[in-house]
Amino acid sequence: MAEIQKYLFTLTCREAGAVRGLGGAELHGLLFSLLQDLDPAEATVLHEAPDKPFALGPLTGPGRREKGFLHCESGTHYRFTLSCLDPSMTGLADALAGYWSGMAVRLGTAEFSGEAVEEVYPGGLTYQHLLERPPLPREITLAFRSPTSFRQLGTQIVFPLPERVFGSLLQRWNNFSPLQLHPDLDFSVLLVSRYELQTSLVAFDRYSIVGFTGRCSYRLPPRFPDFLAFQIHALARYAAFAGVGYKVTMGLGQTELVGEG
Amino acid sequence: MAEIQKYLFTLTCREAGAVRGLGGAELHGLLFSLLQDLDPAEATVLHEAPDKPFALGPLTGPGRREKGFLHCESGTHYRFTLSCLDPSMTGLADALAGYWSGMAVRLGTAEFSGEAVEEVYPGGLTYQHLLERPPLPREITLAFRSPTSFRQLGTQIVFPLPERVFGSLLQRWNNFSPLQLHPDLDFSVLLVSRYELQTSLVAFDRYSIVGFTGRCSYRLPPRFPDFLAFQIHALARYAAFAGVGYKVTMGLGQTELVGEG
Numbered sequence: 001m002a003e004i005q006k007y008l009f010t011l012t013c014r015e016a017g018a019v020r021g022l023g024g025a026e027l028h029g030l031l032f033s034l035l036q037d038l039d040p041a042e043a044t045v046l047h048e049a050p051d052k053p054f055a056l057g058p059l060t061g062p063g064r065r066e067k068g069f070l071h072c073e074s075g076t077h078y079r080f081t082l083s084c085l086d087p088s089m090t091g092l093a094d095a096l097a098g099y100w101s102g103m104a105v106r107l108g109t110a111e112f113s114g115e116a117v118e119e120v121y122p123g124g125l126t127y128q129h130l131l132e133r134p135p136l137p138r139e140i141t142l143a144f145r146s147p148t149s150f151r152q153l154g155t156q157i158v159f160p161l162p163e164r165v166f167g168s169l170l171q172r173w174n175n176f177s178p179l180q181l182h183p184d185l186d187f188s189v190l191l192v193s194r195y196e197l198q199t200s201l202v203a204f205d206r207y208s209i210v211g212f213t214g215r216c217s218y219r220l221p222p223r224f225p226d227f228l229a230f231q232i233h234a235l236a237r238y239a240a241f242a243g244v245g246y247k248v249t250m251g252l253g254q255t256e257l258v259g260e261g
Numbered sequence: 262m263a264e265i266q267k268y269l270f271t272l273t274c275r276e277a278g279a280v281r282g283l284g285g286a287e288l289h290g291l292l293f294s295l296l297q298d299l300d301p302a303e304a305t306v307l308h309e310a311p312d313k314p315f316a317l318g319p320l321t322g323p324g325r326r327e328k329g330f331l332h333c334e335s336g337t338h339y340r341f342t343l344s345c346l347d348p349s350m351t352g353l354a355d356a357l358a359g360y361w362s363g364m365a366v367r368l369g370t371a372e373f374s375g376e377a378v379e380e381v382y383p384g385g386l387t388y389q390h391l392l393e394r395p396p397l398p399r400e401i402t403l404a405f406r407s408p409t410s411f412r413q414l415g416t417q418i419v420f421p422l423p424e425r426v427f428g429s430l431l432q433r434w435n436n437f438s439p440l441q442l443h444p445d446l447d448f449s450v451l452l453v454s455r456y457e458l459q460t461s462l463v464a465f466d467r468y469s470i471v472g473f474t475g476r477c478s479y480r481l482p483p484r485f486p487d488f489l490a491f492q493i494h495a496l497a498r499y500a501a502f503a504g505v506g507y508k509v510t511m512g513l514g515q516t517e518l519v520g521e522g
Contacts, residue, residue: 155482158453159420192419193471198457210454221416 001087002124017110023059024251055243057081058251068203127177146254147211162190262348263385278371282464284320285512316504318342319512329464407515408472423451
C-alpha cells in the first residue's frame with residue numbers, strides 16, 4: 001500500500017439538509033463509523049491514537065451558508081478529500097473506497113449517496129518521493145485553504161508563524177514516515193516575506209474555532225544550508241497531505257504549496 | 262506644554278518630484294534639520310535618544326505610486342502627522358508650527374511650501390486623560406494604517422502578536438509618561454479573535470521593510486482583572502500617538518483604536 005495518498009470522495013445530496021461548519025466533525029464521525037464496520041480493531045486503534053495518520057478536507061459544494069451551516073440542496077454534488085499518511089491508513093481508505101459508490105450517507109440533517117472515489121495521485125506517493133523532488137526557490141508560499149490555527153496551552157495561535165507551521169508538519173512527518181527528518185530544525189529562522197490572511201469562525205457542535213485562511217510566503221535566510229533547505233521543501237510539499245495545525249482530521253488546516261501540482 | 266499632542270501638517274507641492282516609500286525617512290530628515298535650526302542642543306539630545314518621544318505619519322496625498330516612489334504633482338496638497346509624547350517634544354513641535362506656513366521644503370526631488378499646522382486635540386492630552394477614559398468592551402480592534410512590524414534579533418516579526426503590539430506600547434508609555442504602568446503585564450493572555458491583514462513593502466534608501474496593514478481584534482480572557490484591563494485600554498488609546506513597533510519615527514506603525522474619535 002502507498003505510504004501517502006489523497007482520495008477525492010464525491011457524493012450527491014438525496015435529501016436537503018444542513019451541515020454544520022465545514023462538515024469536518026460530521027465527516028470525521030462518518031469515517032469512524034464506516035471503519036468500525038470494516039475493521040473494528042483497526043478503527044479502535046486509530047481512534048485512540050494521539051496523532052492520526054490522516055487529514056479530512058471540508059465538505060465543499062453549492063448551497064446557502066447561514067449561521068454556521070451549509071444548506072445542502074437535493075440533486076447537487078458535494079466532495080471532500082481524505083489524505084492518508086501511512087500504508088495501513090491507505091489500506092483502510094482503499095477498502096472504504098470499494099464500498100463508497102451508492103452508499104447511503106447522512107451528514108447533519110442532509111442525506112447523500114456516495115458516487116465515486118478518485119486517487120488524486122494514482123498509485124500513491126512515498127515519503128522518499130517528497131524528499132527527492134527538485135529543490136524549490138528560496139521563497140515558498142503556502143495557501144491555507146481552510147481555516148487554520150494552532151493550539152497552545154489552553155489558547156490558540158492564529159498566525160502562521162514559521163515555527164508553528166513547519167513544526168506541525170515536522171511532527172506529523174516524524175510520526176508517520178520511515179525516513180526521519182532532523183527533529184531540532186529551527187524554523188524560526190525562516191523569514192515571513194509577505195502574506196494576505198484573514199480569520200473566520202468555524203462552527204462545531206458546542207463551540208467555534210477561529211482560524212486563518214489566505215497565503216503566506218517564507219524565505220530561507222541567506223547562507224541557509226542546502227541539506228536543511230530540502231527538508232523544509234519536503235515539509236512544504238507534505239502540507240497538502242498532512243494539513244497544518246489543529247483539527248486537520250476535521251476539515252481545518254487544509255494547506256497547499258503554491259505553484260506545485 | 263501638553264504631555265501628548267498630535268499635529269496635522271499640510272503642505273502644497275510647488276515643483277513636481279518623487280518621494281521614496283511613505284516619505285518617512287524624508288520627513289524624519291526634515292524634522293531634524295528644522296529642529297537643528299530651532300534648538301541645536303535639544304535636537305542633538307533627541308537625535309541620540311534610543312527611544313524618541315514622537316511618531317511621524319506617512320506623507321499622504323494624490324499622485325502616482327510607482328516602484329516604491331510617490332510622484333507628487335505641482336499644485337496638489339499633502340499632509341503628514343507628528344505626534345508628541347512628552348512636554349518638551351510638544352514644545353518643540355509648537356515652536357516649529359509657528360514657522361511652518363510659507364516655509365520652502367524639499368522632500369525627495371519634490372518642492373513644497375508649508376501651509377497650516379493643526380492641533381488634532383486642541384489643548385492636548387495627558388497620560389492621565391488616557392487612563393481615565395471610560396472602559397472599553399472586552400474585545401478591542403486596532404487598525405494598522407501604515408505598514409507595521411517588530412524587530413527581533415536581526416530579523417522581523419510581521420504579525421500583530423498581542424505581546425508585541427502591547428509590549429511596544431507599554432515600553433513607549435513607561436519611557437515617557439509620568440504615570441507608570443505595571444511593567445510585567447502579560448499581554449500573551451490576550452486572545453486574537455479576528456483579523457484581516459496583509460503585508461506590503463516600504464522602500465527606504467538602501468533597503469526595504471516588510472510591514473502589515475489591516476485590522477486585528479484582541480479579546481480579554483474571562484475573569485481578567487479590571488484594574489489590568491484599564492491599563493490595556495489606555496495603551497490601545499495611546500497607539501494613535503505612540504505608533505506600534507519599528508520605525509514609528511519614519512512613517513511606519515501608524516495605528517488606531519477602531520471606534521474611538
